[in-house]
Amino acid sequence: MNHRNRITSSLLLSSLILGPAVVVASAASAAPTAACSMTPQTGGATDVIVFHGTGFPSNTSVKILGSSAPVGADGSFSFTYPGTSDAAVKATVTVTGTDVNATCILVGATPPNDQKKDPPQDQQKDPNQDQNNKNEQFRKGFRDGNNDAREDCKKNPPKPGVAGPDPSYESGYLAGQDAGFKRYCANKNPQQQQDQNQQPKTNQRQNQQNQEK
Numbered sequence: 039m040n041h042r043n044r045i046t047s048s049l050l051l052s053s054l055i056l057g058p059a060v061v062v063a064s065a066a067s068a069a070p071t072a073a074c075s076m077t078p079q080t081g082g083a084t085d086v087i088v089f090h091g092t093g094f095p096s097n098t099s100v101k102i103l104g105s106s107a108p109v110g111a112d113g114s115f116s117f118t119y120p121g122t123s124d125a126a127v128k129a130t131v132t133v134t135g136t137d138v139n140a141t142c143i144l145v146g147a148t149p150p151n152d153q154k155k156d157p158p159q160d161q162q163k164d165p166n167q168d169q170n171n172k173n174e175q176f177r178k179g180f181r182d183g184n185n186d187a188r189e190d191c192k193k194n195p196p197k198p199g200v201a202g203p204d205p206s207y208e209s210g211y212l213a214g215q216d217a218g219f220k221r222y223c224a225n226k227n228p229q230q231q232q233d234q235n236q237q238p239k240t241n242q243r244q245n246q247q248n249q250e251k
Contacts, residue, residue: 074133074142078123087121087129089142090114094135101134109135123147172206179210180217187218 072093079086094100094109107117121129131142164170179196186194196203196211 072133072135072138072140074131074140075145076126076129076131076142077146078121078126080123084120085122087119087126089117089119089131089133091117091133091135091140091142093140094133094138098136103131175204175206176210176213179204179207179212180214181210183211183214183216184218185214187215188222191219191223193219 072091074089074091077088077090079088089102089107091100091107091109092112092114094113094115096109096111096113098109099106100109100115102117103119105117105119107115109115126144127147133140133142182197186192193215196208
């Protein structure tokens, strides 16, 4: 009798100890693990974003973007919404189901954090820098061409820079040279120009002769 009572007591004690644990484990295993993805689809008549969810309570419905979508017996749903890839990249969409929520993960497009970032402000290139450089080269070429024309009234080719010929410098040089011809050489006949060109050489010979004497 005592032996039977001890067995009964042991069974009751085991049920009291294990019962809640079994119930908790069953509840935990029954809790759904919901997930949602959003995939942009382009190239059709209209751009759309396809949402796909899994792990929701079966045969229920979910709320997404102000609409409802039915959940199948397997706990999944599909939902299509008009939108572009850019819109999907910037969007944060949450699906609300029965006692469970999920944030949709972007698939098939570059997330915002992975997109190419702009360089720091001090490293950003001035959009007008290229044009400013071209203008500066043109002005420099114009000055050089004008000065060369004034010196000898000869049509000399532009001088190449360290990095080779610069189109802006060459254009400026030729423009300055033409302006120099019109200003300094227009009233001189060929003989005067030739005499002017030979004058430095004549002076140089005379200086050498004087030094020899």
